[in-house]
Amino acid sequence: MKMTRIIAAAVAALGLAATAHAAGDGKKPEHHHWHHAGPFGTFDRDAVQRGFQIYTEVCSSCHGLAFLSFRNLGEEGGPFYGYIPDGDDHGGHHVQAVNANDNPIVMQIAANWRFPVVEIDPETGDPIERAPRASDRFPGPFPNDAAARASNGGALPPDLSLIVKARSHGADYLRSLMLGYSDEIPEDVNIAPGQYYNEYFPGGAIAMPPQLIEGLVEYSDGTEATVEQMAEDITVFLAWAADPHMEARKRMGAMVLIFLFLFAVVLYLAYRQVWANVKH
Numbered sequence: 012m013k014m015t016r017i018i019a020a021a022v023a024a025l026g027l028a029a030t031a032h033a034a035g036d037g038k039k040p041e042h043h044h045w046h047h048a049g050p051f052g053t054f055d056r057d058a059v060q061r062g063f064q065i066y067t068e069v070c071s072s073c074h075g076l077a078f079l080s081f082r083n084l085g086e087e088g089g090p091f092y093g094y095i096p097d098g099d100d101h102g103g104h105h106v107q108a109v110n111a112n113d114n115p116i117v118m119q120i121a122a123n124w125r126f127p128v129v130e131i132d133p134e135t136g137d138p139i140e141r142a143p144r145a146s147d148r149f150p151g152p153f154p155n156d157a158a159a160r161a162s163n164g165g166a167l168p169p170d171l172s173l174i175v176k177a178r179s180h181g182a183d184y185l186r187s188l189m190l191g192y193s194d195e196i197p198e199d200v201n202i203a204p205g206q207y208y209n210e211y212f213p214g215g216a217i218a219m220p221p222q223l224i225e226g227l228v229e230y231s232d233g234t235e236a237t238v239e240q241m242a243e244d245i246t247v248f249l250a251w252a253a254d255p256h257m258e259a260r261k262r263m264g265a266m267v268l269i270f271l272f273l274f275a276v277v278l279y280l281a282y283r284q285v286w287a288n289v290k291h
C-alpha cells in the first residue's frame with residue numbers, strides 16, 4: 012500500500028517536471044559532432060574563418076564581442092595565425108609565424124572594422140573616435156546596454172564572447188537555436204509583437220529575428236552558404252572565441268599525462284633498483 016503511494020507520488024512528480032520542462036526550458040538541443048570536441052579535438056580553422064565572416068557581416072550589428080581582441084585572430088590557434096599573403100607567382104599563402112599584432116590580415120580587419128574605438132581626448136575630455144588597431148578589443152555596436160535595448164524593442168542582445176560557455180549544451184544549443192525558428196507556435200506559448208517562436212529558446216518567445224537564410228553571406232572560400240553550414244560555422248567561431256587558447260591547453264594536458272606516465276615508469280624502476288638486494 013505504502014509502496015504504491017510512493018510510486019504514484021513519484022510518477023506525479025515526474026509528470027510535473029516534464030510539463031515544467033516543456034514550458035520553461037526549451038527543447039533539448041540536437042547533438043552535433045564537433046571537430047573541436049574531446050580531449051584531442053582541434054578547431055576546424057576554415058570553419059572558424061567562415062564563422063568570423065558571418066559574425067562580421069551579420070551578428071556584429073547587434074552583438075558585441077567585448078572579451079576578444081583583434082590580435083587573438085592571429086595568435087596560435089586563431090583563424091589567421093601566421094598567414095601572410097606572399098604575393099609571389101605561386102599563389103597561396105606563405106606560412107610564417109608572426110607577432111599577431113603585426114599580422115597584415117589582422118591589421119587590415121581591425122582597420123576596416125565597422126565600429127570605431129571611442130577614447131577620451133586627454134586635453135578636452137571629449138570622446139574621440141579612431142579606427143581600431145590589432146591590439147584593441149572588438150568595439151561593439153552600442154555604447155551601452157540602454158542604447159542596445161532601445162534599438163531592439165527592449166530586449167538586450169547579449170555579448171557573444173562567452174555565450175558558448177554561458178549556456179548549457181554550449182555549441183549544440185547555439186547551433187540548434189540558429190536553426191530552431193518555426194511558424195508553428197504551440198498554443199501555450201505567447202508571442203508578443205516583436206518576438207518570434209524558437210523551440211530551443213527557454214519559454215519559446217525570442218526577441219531576435221531569425222538570422223540565417225539561404226545565401227545570406229557569400230563565403231570567401233567558396234563554400235556554399237546553406238543555412239545548416241552557416242549555423243555550424245558561426246557556432247564553431249563562437250566556440251573558438253569563448254576559448255581561443257583551447258588547443259594549447261589540450262596539448263599541455265597531453266604532455267603532462269605523458270610526463271606523468273614516464274615519471275611513474277622511472278619511479279618504479281628506481282624502486283626495483285633500491286630494493287633489489289633487500290629481502291622484503
Ligand code: HEC
Binds near residue numbers: 069216
Ligand atoms: C537585429 C539584431 C540582431 C542580430 C543581427 C542578431 N541578433 Fe542575436 N539577439 C538579438 C536580441 C535582441 C537578442 C535577445 C533575445 C531575447 O532576449 O529575447 C539576441 C539573442 C541572441 C542569443 C542569446 C540566446 C540566449 O540563449 O539567451 C544568441 C546566442 C544570439 N542572439 C546569437 C546571434 C548570432 C549568432 C547572430 C548572427 C548570426 C545574431 N544573434 C544576430 C538581436 C540580434
